[in-house]
Amino acid sequence: MTEFWKSQAMYWCDICKVWLKDDAQAKAVHERGAKHQENVAKRLRDMRRRAEEEKKSEAQLATTMKNIEQAAAAQFSRDKDEELRYRKATLGEWVLNTESGYHYNALHRWRQSCRNQGPPPDPKKKRKIDKSLPPEEREALLRREAARARVEKRTMATFGLQ
Numbered sequence: 001m002t003e004f005w006k007s008q009a010m011y012w013c014d015i016c017k018v019w020l021k022d023d024a025q026a027k028a029v030h031e032r033g034a035k036h037q038e039n040v041a042k043r044l045r046d047m048r049r050r051a052e053e054e055k056k057s058e059a060q061l062a063t064t065m066k067n068i069e070q071a072a073a074a075q076f077s078r079d080k081d082e083e084l085r086y087r088k089a090t091l092g093e094w095v096l097n098t099e100s101g102y103h104y105n106a107l108h109r110w111r112q113s114c115r116n117q118g119p120p121p122d123p124k125k126k127r128k129i130d131k132s133l134p135p136e137e138r139e140a141l142l143r144r145e146a147a148r149a150r151v152e153k154r155t156m157a158t159f160g161l162q
Contacts, residue, residue, distance in 0.1 A: 015039045094159060112159060
């Protein structure tokens, strides 16, 4: 008796949740049994029911998201309109006087000249800077030009001219 003991191999049936002997005859007998057949039918019914429920919930989710997005778009447009009304009430409305060439704000009695402005500068076309200048000074001039353009753009946007 030098051999050691080894247990029988077992097979787990996922459908019935039971252990069986791991041989073809035991599996065949179990799979032909009424309990196993009922469990297979029950599992298939559950899978179909879950698939239908998922389909319904996805459809409901899609309609809900569509309603939410429509409501958000409507609220966004209302907010935008409200912001425009607020700007007009606080900043006033700019009107171009073609005779004088000025934009005029009646609320604050501001004037903005548009005579000498011409077309806006092309951002791709850079102003020529003298190459004889030291590199630090050239860099400072470039930064100053960029800052001036940013301030002008912000000012025009603030007053509603752009």
